[in-house]
Structures are given as structure tokens and as C-alpha cells.
Amino acid sequence: MSKQLHALKRTAPRSGDQYKVGPPFEPSKSTRPIYLCSTNQKVFPIIHARVDRGYDDINGIWIGYKRNYFTLVSSFQIENKSNNIFLTDSFNTINDNGETIQILYFTMKLKAICCEDDKEVPLVQHTAKRDNGPQVPPPEMTVIPSELPDHEIIKQTANIRNGEKVASYNKIFITDIENIEMLEPRSILRTYPNNQVTKVCKYERIQFSSSLNCKRTPTTNKHFRLRIELFGVSTLEEKFMLSYSETPPLIIRGRSPSNYDLKIRAKQTQEAKKAEETKQ
DNA sequence: TTCGACACATACGT
DNA sequence: GACGTATGTGTCGA
Numbered sequence: 396m397s398k399q400l401h402a403l404k405r406t407a408p409r410s411g412d413q414y415k416v417g418p419p420f421e422p423s424k425s426t427r428p429i430y431l432c433s434t435n436q437k438v439f440p441i442i443h444a445r446v447d448r449g450y451d452d453i454n455g456i457w458i459g460y461k462r463n464y465f466t467l468v469s470s471f472q473i474e475n476k477s478n479n480i481f482l483t484d485s486f487n488t489i490n491d492n493g494e495t496i497q498i499l500y501f502t503m504k505l506k507a508i509c510c511e512d513d514k515e516v517p518l519v520q521h522t523a524k525r526d527n528g529p530q531v532p533p534p535e536m537t538v539i540p541s542e543l544p545d546h547e548i549i550k551q552t553a554n555i556r557n558g559e560k561v562a563s564y565n566k567i568f569i570t571d572i573e574n575i576e577m578l579e580p581r582s583i584l585r586t587y588p589n590n591q592v593t594k595v596c597k598y599e600r601i602q603f604s605s606s607l608n609c610k611r612t613p614t615t616n617k618h619f620r621l622r623i624e625l626f627g628v629s630t631l632e633e634k635f636m637l638s639y640s641e642t643p644p645l646i647i648r649g650r651s652p653s654n655y656d657l658k659i660r661a662k663q664t665q666e667a668k669k670a671e672e673t674k675q
Numbered sequence: 676t677t678c679g680a681c682a683c684a685t686a687c688g689t
Numbered sequence: 690g691a692c693g694t695a696t697g698t699g700t701c702g703a
Contacts, residue, residue: 408697409686463697523695554695557689605678650677655698
């Protein structure tokens with residue numbers, strides 16, 4: 396097959412090539428201080444996050460398709476601390492009145508923000524059944540610290556059904572807090588709301604809402620950022636955003652047939668190659 | 676033009 | 690290697 400024809404071939408829906416690392420998340424930014432309860436030492440949460448499916452870098456611009464799924468993973472750790480610190484210590488933050496607030500547990504949430512007006516836009520999550528299953532907003536998850544698994548792991552863990560495989564891979568993403576009574580008195584895990592907690596948030600089959608308007612004007616695009624937020628929960632009614640990490644601005648292509656023209660896509664790929672060659 | 680619904684195609688996991 | 694799934698995208702019609 397000639398190169399020309401190859402460039403004009405779509406990637407099949409179930410091809411492993413649909414998995415590729417997307418726009419890199421910027422370093423996490425703290426929005427509220429966190430202190431160790433034992434020593435009052437100020438500590439810094441580091442959010443790890445990566446897009447694993449659904450975005451292409453075309454001429455230096457990150458592009459996704461409104462009709463297509465994307466996949467994203469996130470986790471966090473405390474800078475310069477072992478994850479085991481959760482077994483022995485807990486954390487405080489400060490509310491708007493300057494009062495010390497105990498953090499009972501941490502949660503993470505995925506959001507999308509429109510850059511033009513700084514407003515949140517809705518995301519939806521499907522099941523593998525797509526149209527035949529429920530459609531919900533991506534859930535906020537209760538989390539403990541963990542490293543982020545590699546891109547290849549995310550690719551390998553998609554759509555597995557074999558029970559043994561599922562169980563072994565599950566250990567990467569969730570864990571059970573066992574023997575709460577055996578934990579040190581100060582362990583934050585004692586105040587977690589459930590025994591089952593998330594180590595790595597895996598957001599699969601995420602899409603922008605079908606009602607999203609991707610266009611700023613008929614000829615210009617809106618821009619969006621994907622954002623992971625880390626919260627400290629103090630009571631059922633009160634939680635505090637502690638840190639967030641977000642992608643650079645992205646463009647979402649809508650359902651217009653022009654967005655599906657292979658010749659246009661090939662041309663863009665050629666231009667991207669040229670731009671790269673010029674750089675070197 | 677846009678969106679919900681349904682249809683088709685095709686690589687993947689078992 | 691056959692069979693059932695999952696998912697990009699083509700299409701119809703309101």
C-alpha cells in the first residue's frame with residue numbers, strides 16, 4: 396500500500412492504536428495548605444494525571460472528537476513522603492476563617508472547563524453498552540496515595556472480562572482498608588467513609604456532553620481544559636479544594652461532516668510533519 | 676445545522 | 690479460529 400493510501404485509512408474502532416498519550420497535565424497547583432497533624436509540618440500534594448485515549452496533537456494543537464470516548468487516569472502522592480504516611484498520620488487544612496479543619500478523607504474529581512468563559516462544561520461517562528446502558532457524570536472518587544500506572548497498563552486493562560485478570564489488575568486501582576482497629580490511632584484511614592478506596596482513578600468512556608457547543612463563532616473554536624481536582628473532606632457538608640492539575644487548552648471537533656474528511660486529516664498530518672522537520 | 680437513534684464495520688478478548 | 694463485544698463513524702429524519 397502506498398504511503399498516500401495509508402494516510403487516508405482510518406484507525407479501526409477497536410484498534411490498540413486508539414490508545415495514545417494525550418495532552419500532558421501541567422504541574423499541580425496548591426489552592427489551600429495541608430499540614431501533618433502530628434507535627435504541623437506543611438506538606439504538598441502532587442497530582443499525577445494522564446490522558447490515554449482520545450486526543451491527537453495536530454500541528455501543536457490537541458484535538459478530540461465530541462462523538463468519541465476518551466480515557467484518563469489520575470492519582471496523587473504527598474511530596475517527599477511515603478504513601479505509608481496514611482497509615483500513621485492524618486492531615487489538617489485551613490478554612491476561609493483561618494480555622495484549622497481536620498481532613499477526614501481525600502477525593503478526586505474530573506472536570507472540563509471552557510477557557511473562553513472559565514465555566515465548567517458537563518462531561519458524561521458511558522458503560523461498555525453505550526446507548527443501551529446508563530449515562531452518568533464522572534463520579535468523584537475517594538482516594539489514597541499511589542503512583543500512576545504506565546500508559547501500557549491502561550491499554551491492557553481496557554475491556555478485560557476474565558475474572559482472574561480482572562482481580563489482579565484491580566489491585567492497581569482499588570484496595571481495601573483492612574483491620575482498621577490495627578491502624579495507628581492517628582491514621583487518616585480510620586476516618587475514611589468506606590473500606591474500599593481508590594488508588595488510581597480510571598475514567599473510561601468519557602465524552603463531552605452531546606449538547607456541548609464547541610464553536611465560539613462559525614469559524615473559530617472554543618477551547619477546553621481537562622482538570623483533576625483534589626479535595627479534603629471535613630464533614631458530609633463541607634469539603635475544600637486543595638490542589639488541581641489541568642491540561643493545556645484543547646479543541647473538540649463536533650459532528651460536522653467536514654471534521655470527518657480524511658483528505659483534510661491527511662493534509663493536517665502532512666503539515667504537522669513539515670512543521671516538525673522545520674524545527675529540527 | 677444539530678442531535679438522538681440506529682446501523683455498520685472491524686479488531687479485541689476469550 | 691469462532692463468537693460475542695466494544696467503539697469509531699455513517700446515516701436518517703425531526
